[in-house]
Amino acid sequence: xxxxxxxxxxxxxxxxxxxxGDNAADHAGEIEQDLRSAALPQPGPGLPPGTVVVxxxxxxxxxxTLRIPNESGxxxxxxxxxxxxxxxxxxxxxxxxxxxxxxxHQGMARRLPGRxxxxxxxxxxxxxxxxxxxxxxxxxxxxxxxAIRRFLGVRKIHLVxxxxxxxxxxxxxxxxxxxxxxxxxxDPLPPLPADSPFTTQGFDAINAYYDGLLDAxxxxxxxxxxxxxxxxxxxVGVYFxxxxxxxxxxxxxxxxRNPVVGDAVDADYQSNxxxxxxxxxxxxxxxxxxxxxxxxxxxxxxxxxxxxxKSSHPKVVIIQGAGHLPWIDKPAQTFGALASFFDDCARGx
Numbered sequence: 001x002x003x004x005x006x007x008x009x010x011x012x013x014x015x016x017x018x019x020x021g022d023n024a025a026d027h028a029g030e031i032e033q034d035l036r037s038a039a040l041p042q043p044g045p046g047l048p049p050g051t052v053v054v055x056x057x058x059x060x061x062x063x064x065t066l067r068i069p070n071e072s073g074x075x076x077x078x079x080x081x082x083x084x085x086x087x088x089x090x091x092x093x094x095x096x097x098x099x100x101x102x103x104x105h106q107g108m109a110r111r112l113p114g115r116x117x118x119x120x121x122x123x124x125x126x127x128x129x130x131x132x133x134x135x136x137x138x139x140x141x142x143x144x145x146x147a148i149r150r151f152l153g154v155r156k157i158h159l160v161x162x163x164x165x166x167x168x169x170x171x172x173x174x175x176x177x178x179x180x181x182x183x184x185x186x187d188p189l190p191p192l193p194a195d196s197p198f199t200t201q202g203f204d205a206i207n208a209y210y211d212g213l214l215d216a217x218x219x220x221x222x223x224x225x226x227x228x229x230x231x232x233x234x235x236v237g238v239y240f241x242x243x244x245x246x247x248x249x250x251x252x253x254x255x256x257r258n259p260v261v262g263d264a265v266d267a268d269y270q271s272n273x274x275x276x277x278x279x280x281x282x283x284x285x286x287x288x289x290x291x292x293x294x295x296x297x298x299x300x301x302x303x304x305x306x307x308x309x310k311s312s313h314p315k316v317v318i319i320q321g322a323g324h325l326p327w328i329d330k331p332a333q334t335f336g337a338l339a340s341f342f343d344d345c346a347r348g349x
Contacts (some may be wrong), residue, residue: 070147073129077120080109086152089119092163095262097126104327111339124261136264145172156181171276182286182345187324190304193274198304205298239324287314288341292322
């Protein structure tokens with residue numbers, strides 16, 4: 001399984017770079033010719049012929065690194081954009097860092113100027129400080145959002161919750177209702193008890209999908225200690241509409257998932273998550289629910305999020321042809337829906 005998964009991931013990456021029917025040698029030749037014929041900046045006075053002038057990056061568009069104090073030490077976060085409003089992206093997992101949502105973060109910053117767009121590595125992950133076993137809790141994940149709000153100095157915060165981050169966003173709204181401005185869910189784990197029908201049906205859909213792949217011999221059972229197998233099993237069909245076009249920044253964190261942190265937070269969610277979302281029916285805020293039309297979780301996760309916040313009359317957008325990460329499969333539709341929603345929030349609609 002190790003070799004098969006590694007080969008599959010390699011083939012997928014290579015296939016994504018060359019369209020079906022392309023001749024690889026011709027394609028490489030075209031790239032070389034393009035490079036030779038490209039108009040490069042000319043060297044200034046005093047520089048020898050042949051000097052290549054490389055423009056500096058646009059530093060105004062580089063993320064600002066934030067170090068945010070929290071219970072376990074600090075959270076490593078990145079901010080794009082400036083403004084009085086702050087939108088915080090909570091990525092999926094648990095046990096994954098924010099590399100997973102890099103393209104989402106960048107795309108939102110482009111489409112939503114005049115706002116601070118922040119993503120962060122959840123506690124114990126990425127550049128955030130290590131955690132003790134007692135700190136790997138779902139309550140801690142929720143309270144980290146409050147730590148971010150205080151650090152950013154905003155009275156109310158806008159949240160984007162993707163997958164597991166959707167539950168965290170909903171739990172934050174339930175436990176800090178006066179501090180939440182709006183929530184945009186993206187194919188979320190619904191902010192409902194773990195044994196709710198919406199939640200269990202979503203996971204049943206995943207299990208049935210994988211069972212079908214195993215029965216057909218497309219996948220084989222992998223060892224939990226086999227990172228490429230873990231990465232491949234997580235992304236095929238569940239995350240993407242087209243498994244042959246998997247961005248490298250997605251496969252890497254999938255393989256690097258921290259099971260110590262992730263499994264502990266998941267177990268605490270199973271046991272104690274229900275109490276954190278008990279007051280959602282009292283919340284009245286703008287809510288957007290984006291679902292992937294071909295997500296491996298099926299439509300029930302999006303429906304569950306809408307049900308959990310039905311008192312807020314959420315807007316539900318199902319993006320056809322998109323999987324669990326719709327900003328990868330259908331970026332125009334995803335960023336269009338997000339921009340429209342947050343622009344409406346700014347206008348008070």
